[in-house]
Amino acid sequence: MSEQKEAAPSPGIQPYRAAAYTFSFQPANPTRHTRDPRYTTLIPRALLGRAVPKPVPSEPWATDDLYSYGYPSPDVTSSRGSRTKSAWGEDQYLKHDVEDSFYPELYVFNTSPVVHQSAEKIATSDEVSKLFQELNDVVGDGKTPKAYRGLYDTDAPGAGETVKVSMTTKICKLSESVRAQLSAGNSTYSKCVPKGPAARRNTKENDKDEDVRVDILVQASNPSPTQIDGESVRWSNAVSFTEVKARDDVDWRDRLILQISRYAGKICRYRSIISHLHCVTWCGHTVRLWYLNAGVLACSRSFDTREGHDQIEIVKILRLLCLEEHSTLLCGRWDVAVQKMFEVQADGEAEPLKANAINRMGALKIRSGPYGGRTAVFADQIGSDGKVLMLKVSWLADTLRSHEMEMLRGIQSVGLPYAPEPLGLAKIPASGFRSSPCQYLDISPRSAISCCALLTKQHIGDRIGPQVTGHDLLKIHIQLAEQLLKLAEREYHYRDINEGNVRVLHGYTDVLLLVDFGNMRKGLSPTGYSEMTYAEAMVDRATDDTRAANPMFLPTSSVPLKLAITRWEDGLEQVQSDFQRAVDGNASNGVRSGLQHVSAQLNYFRTVLRKLAMQSHRYIDDLESALYLHVWTVSKSGTLIDAQV
Incomplete structure (x- = not known):
């Protein structure tokens, strides 16, 4: 140029x-x-x-494997972070x-x-x-x-x-x-x-x-x-x-x-x-x-x-x-491996502090992306207390930057075994690394994301594999059900049951370690927003739940929930269109006519909300996903669990 x-x-x-x-x-x-x-x-x-409209699959060239339209139906769409290749x-x-x-x-x-x-x-x-x-x-x-x-x-x-x-x-x-x-x-x-x-x-x-x-x-x-x-x-x-x-x-x-x-x-x-x-x-x-x-x-x-x-x-x-x-x-x-000390941001609860000197942060898990949450987890060497200093770096919407930290602080009194201890959000070095890259481009807020670097002290877990016997596996999933119940009693809902998050405590084969609380939600409150009406909160929560659902262990409620959300959005769009058409078509009485039409459709929206309320049961969804995970793990291991425990 x-x-x-x-x-x-x-x-x-x-x-x-x-x-x-x-x-x-x-x-x-x-x-x-x-x-x-x-x-x-x-x-x-x-x-x-x-x-240009997208071509439909019936076209002969649309069947090529490099040009496929096999997107999942809206009823089972998952979040970026929870998608799986299989x-x-x-x-x-x-x-x-x-x-x-x-x-x-x-x-x-x-x-x-x-x-x-x-x-x-x-x-x-x-x-x-x-x-x-x-x-x-x-x-x-x-x-x-x-x-x-x-x-x-x-x-x-x-x-x-x-x-x-x-x-x-x-x-x-x-x-x-x-x-x-x-x-x-x-x-x-x-x-x-x-x-x-x-x-x-x-x-x-x-x-x-x-x-x-x-x-x-x-x-x-x-x-x-x-x-x-x-x-x-x-x-x-x-x-x-x-x-x-x-x-x-x-x-x-x-x-x-x-x-x-x-x-x-x-x-x-x-x-x-x-x-x-x-x-x-x-x-x-x-x-x-x-x-x-x-x-x-x-x-x-x-x-x-x-x-x-x-x-x-x-x-x-x-x-x-x-x-x-x-x-x-x-x-x-940001080369975390060469970092020797982390400074924690003050946020009202966490005072500015220097974390203990670290030996060398090693990568535990990296979700490369390049788009979406793109999570990377690093940990120092295991200390005498069996815990490590862990850094979890994710790219999130600004409203979610402190969400996981707040969830971890909230569950400290729940009595969850081996729950991570949140230290706060680490300050990110400014030399070359842009923690809020979109703000430098004066970009649309819709696309804005920020880097979240959460510091915790927590135990290390191992993936469940051949080292876990059938009896131990059953014990682990009983512990999982008990911990989900403890969380639900305080209105916390885990919402991220998968193989990577349900682990065994390092050095054990029969002790559950639940990790990654970034998808956790509390009650009906939409994340990062306030002063919503009940209907808005219900739709927002259902949308959030279906977006976060893991298709590998998808609770059955996700399908009718997604359908109800689609009907709600389509209904709103249609009502708005009909109202505007009534106003434009009758200068003297258009508003009155439009409001009458809206009133006639209220029963439709009440039906949709009732459907959302009936299908929104996060604790049961967690249990259902846990059951699917248990069956999946048993199936993969090829072991049968004795009925006598």
Whole structure:
């Protein structure tokens, strides 16, 4: 994008305004795009410049496994955090997350005059101009020869793969040339690592072998191979990546978007904790800069490698990737493993304090994302009291940041065995890591998320496996029912029964340890809101319950609850529409007529509320899910439990 005069900084994005790069969003040009709607279902319609309905499954091309519409019915939709691959295909979950996160405006970057002048000088240099020309010659007209063209056949052997390999080589050379002209050629930071034979041997990290498929990895400074199960993991050294395709028309396709989302998830997994990430797609002549955080996916406009002014913008993108001084803009990271002490935020109950000095926080569990809660759990070594200092980092809506801490404080008097002791929310270092990434972009509040770092002292649990006998398993689930009852007597409802949360105390095989209280709710109160009417609270609670339900252990009430919610929402929409139609159709008596219509529909809404009230029984739902978990665990272990205990 051409250089623009810098606007006066607004309070919400001052941290970016001080940098060489400034980022924001702007509506897309309303020009209609000639994109095939079959393959661009994930792109917001506002970016395409038209209202395109999604094709229906009856179309012959809608049956392809890479273009499937097999979403779960609204009656069993679960939250991001509770989805499982076995309940629904992994790609389908990722599609759903992308649709939820894709921002309907273009991601815009502007640069300071110094950066613009530098990029212009580099782009017009003989060496870089020659490399751009060589790239364009390799790509040709940006279309794979018809004989090799398939649905997504850019990775298959043949002309498309040959073009890709040549493009990847040229892009790496272009990046190296930019690095050299920026006096960064001798730095190990941002060195581009193309896909090659050495990478092809490393298949341990991903069941889809996507660590060997990514075309260009941008490495961190002084990379050192991380060993997992004896094999080198390249993603632990990556700060960004570039995905290359031979054809222009692959740009914005669903498969490409899912691919970069999975790659971003790799970086979030092996370099946790990541607040935001930039990456690049290079499809034929079309280049885009992409931005991701836990709540937002966004892309820039397309830049054409054949256009001189766009070549300057591409050099700016390469500069963002190349210079270590921009590393915190490129990818914000909080390296918990090197933290030696945590400071707890004062919140009225917890005073500012320093936690005990820690040896080294090790990762217990990381849900890579890249979208949604993206939870990462770290723990120090076990102390003499059998407890560890544990840090749970999640990305949540602002209204939920302190929710789990408040729930843990509330259950301290319940008498729950081995309940975690909440210490408070840890202060998050500000250097490069953006705990509220959306506020810097002046983004829609709907997409706003914040980092929550909860510190607790608690016991460690082991997953229930072959070490647990049938008798012990029955004892554990009896304890589970008793603990759920204790919670329910104080109006606490756990709502997150699954294999990972129902554990045995470390060192034991017959002592239950219940972990992860982030989904817990109390009574009928909607989380984070107040002064709701009874009807609003009931609908909100039911919506929250069905959203959090785990499809693997789904209580039967979730289906009628979801149906009642849908009827409630549809009824409200219809009543509002009918009321407005009555007002518009009769200037003198329209309001009266509209109110009469609303009054006639009140019985319908009472029926829906009665259904919600009858099906909203959280304690029974917890017990039902616990029963399913018990049957599931017995089935997996292949053991039968003696009737005599």
